[in-house]
Structures are given as structure tokens and as C-alpha cells.
Amino acid sequence: MARVTCCNVVVARLARDALARATLSISELARATGYPSESAFSTAFRRVVGSSPAQFRKQARQPPR
Numbered sequence: 001m002a003r004v005t006c007c008n009v010v011v012a013r014l015a016r017d018a019l020a021r022a023t024l025s026i027s028e029l030a031r032a033t034g035y036p037s038e039s040a041f042s043t044a045f046r047r048v049v050g051s052s053p054a055q056f057r058k059q060a061r062q063p064p065r
Helices: 006-021 026-032 038-049 053-060
Strands: none
Touching (some): 006 026, 006 053, 026 053, 038 053
């Protein structure tokens, strides 16, 4: 299992904000945060956040109950 680095945590925090409010696709966000592919970004995001970027975006955009 790969180590979670400080950089991964910072990028994941920025990505969480972008996923919750931005209209960038996950592929565009992966490139914008310096990952070589959507797969690499998704793997790193899941390690830090605990869910995939798509799952996080879906939950973040649900109206509060």
C-alpha cells in the first residue's frame, strides 16, 4: 500500500472543494492538479478521502435533508 504524503493530502483537499462546486470533469481536474491520468488521480484521492472523486462529487452536490 502506498504512503499518503502531505502533497497528496493538500491536493485532495483542493480537489474536494473543486469537486463540490466546480464544473470541471474529473479528467480535467486530474490534469489541473498535476496527475498524469484520471486513474492516478482517483487512486490518490480515494486513499486520502476514502471515496472515489465521482462518489464524493455526487454526495457533495446532494441537497441537505
